[in-house]
Amino acid sequence: MKLLSRNEEIVLLAILRLKQNAYGVTIREQVSEATGQDWSFGQIYVPLDKLTQKGFVIKTLSEPTSQRGGRSKCMYTLSSTGKQALKEIRQIQDSLWDGIPEYAFD
């Protein structure tokens, strides 16, 4: 199975952190804050779509609000496979980082 890409991982983690409040706007804020760069919506939607296609996130619609011009939000939550994928990439990362001392970066 192909590993998660960096962007996908970041988006997944953002969704996880946002708990019940993960949709386009909030995900973008979260990710921009964490990385320190201003992500565009396009950069969010593309990985989101891929993740949806792979079945790592589940999409649900919320109530419409007037602030959005009467449109509802697409809320995202992780699926079990999504959580699995995150755990997997974490494991791989840990095992790669294991045993590398701090002074290796001098």
Add this chain to the structure above:
Amino acid sequence: MRERSCPPRLAEWLFRIFLRKDDRFHRLGDFEEVFHTVFVSEGRFRAWRWYWQQIVRSVPELAMNSFYWSAAMLNNYTKIATRNLKKSKGYSFINISGLAIGMACCLLIVLYIQDELSYDTFHLNADRIFRIVASSSEDGIPTNANGIFGTGPALKKDFPEVQDYVRIRRMGQGTKRYVGYGDRKFYEEWFFFADPNIFTMFTFPLIRGDAEKALTEPNAIVITETMAKKYFDNEDPMGKTLKTDPYNSGEMMLFQVTGIAKDVPQNSHFHFDFLATYSNQKEDLTSFNGFMQNFTYILLDDASSANVLESKLLDFLKRHWREDPYYTNHLQPLKDIRLDSHLRSEIEPNGNIAYIYVFSIVAVFVLTIACINFINLSTARSAKRAKEVGLRKVVGAQRKQLMVQFLDESILVSFLGGVCAIVLVALLLPVFNSISDKTVTLHFLLRLTPLAALLGIVVIVGFISGSYVSFVLSSFAPVQTIKGVSSAGGGKRRLREGLVIFQFVLSIIMIICTLTAQKQIRFITSRSTGYHRDEILVIPLNKDVRAGYMAVRNELLKSPTIHNTTTSSYVPTRGSFHNGVTFEGRDEVLTQVLYFIDKEFVDTYGIQILEGQDIISETIDPSHSEFLISELTVTEAGYDSPLDALGKQVRYRNVQGVINGVVSNINLYSFHKEPWAMVFFVTPIEYHNYLSIRLDANRYGEAMAHIQNVWKRLIPDYPLVYFFLDASFEKMHRADARLGVIFRYFGLMAVIVACMGLFGLASFSAEQKTKEIGIRKVLGAPIISVYLLLAKSFMKWVLLANIIAWPLAYLVMKQWLDNFVYRTRLDLWIFMASGLASFTVALLTVSWQSIKAAVTRPTESLKYE
């Protein structure tokens, strides 16, 4: 109170395009939410700016995303399409190969046309360069590509719109000229004298040497890369001296290499190997007399001044030459030469715009046949797909989706066909090159135009065929199809039949054209030219032969295999000299083809004397010459009959005398042209260029051995160079022979593709009728009747196709044959033969399927419901 603000409409619209349909609505909401936040906190301007920023940043990502999704969908369709193709390998193969053949034909023709149209376009000044051509008749139609020396410089002096001029003089026509460096000696065909501006006015780049100065000094020569290799190997040619004999007179002229030019590209109407300083020529270069192999090109300040300038040319000639010029000059655009120019003395034979039309039509024919096949087969097989379509619709497929899927299948097949076409073209390139006399390589294909054309063809073919098919297929009502009612056929059947008939019409037309072309070629090659061309060997004269001709002749005649020998200024198919001759009884000077001969010419060439007698005098006396004229000259000079012409006075320059005899007309070049009016008289051998030997064709080997023997003994310093007159003549007709070959190949392909179509349909029809056949057999019908049942309908189609094709083909061929002065008849047997051929082929194609169906045991065919 919050202002109701909206994001900028335009920007929103842009987003709408790029966001995927499903999420579009909601995602726009995301944007609007943030927009409001910014609006509230920072004001309208900032909000707007933020929105636009988002667009600029998001659009690329989103665009790629939507591509990705469409690609994913396409991928899915393609997988299904491939699976389908594999399921019915036979039909797929027929479809793809049919399309491949059609596309390959188109591609080859595109390559051909592209090449032809690109001739001479590589010159930077191409639009403003014109060639000076001459017309010697009153109606002003140009007849000669060559011209006199003096026109060029005089034009530049007289007319300010003529910015520059370049003259080139070809020395290698007819006989090749000696060129040597050290021990490397060869006879060269493409030796020219050229004005120094040839490199600035035309675009012939120099690898070494200065373009401005290379040919300004006398005794300079510029050679091409290939020649540099040929004579100097890896030595540096610059500054070295070449020994040459451009006049074939034995007097060597020395030239120093001042430049090396890149080889002239193939798509130029003339090619040179050597360019020597123009001023080195022996003739008077300001003269307005005598057409040599000299070609003048001028550069105008603007292409539009050509017409005005041309109208002034007659006066120009009157000013510089004589009160009463017997020819006028015209301007011919450089880019028109390749396709339109077929004058006398062209440097190289040119192409023909007629061929481009013919080939385009042929290409469209074959491609049409292939497309028709495709459509036919696909719709015919729709019955098989009916169930699939029905199921899909039940499961929820929309019509549009189905159409897209079937379209995709068609385009896939088309694409595969295209790929195969490229492979086919690569394989056929050598054949194509030999037929068309070009050197097209595969990387011509990889240029933009052919690839774009191929892509265009693939898409169009796939689209057109596919849309019809998908339209039909996707329209099936689900319930009907699952129930098993076959709705294929019916009204569509007429159309399908019509298409097959159309295919056969095209194929039959091609067969008829091929047969006719073959017949015409055979007719031409066997027709008499007025002289015995199949027994004559020609050797270019050189200094030694001229000096010792009598000795050579006596030695040659010692063998009984040699009939006679003669020397002359020109021989048929190798150039001609035109000039004005005065005849008794006519005031104006008539332009005639002049042959300087010796007294054995008529006998050696086997020319028939109609009236009067051959030249008898042993001595040459310019004031009492004996003239021979051709039949045509009799008419041109206004005499009542050949008999009437005998004894009349004739004068050419300082030679005068009477007409001794009238000979029959001779075809000097090819059967495309009428014979020309000719005047013959005897001059000393110094003015002759060719030695012609008539030998016994049955004892050719002996004769050749003898000639070589004599040559070795008497002319040891020059290698024996010769050519056969009939070979030379045949070369003139190569283009026609080629056309015949092309028709043959294309005809074959058209027939193959048509047969494929027929085969596909026949098998389908047989399959359709399996149940019916089974029942008939159970009821006791013999195999023959079943076979006839199937074959009959097809044969009717072929008959109809023949009926349509015959008159069409007749018209087409008549047009083509009108090109020739001498043409063969369009006999009935040609039509019958092609009819028979089409019948046989169709019968064979249909038979296989029919017989197979006829012998299937009824239990097999009735098993499946």
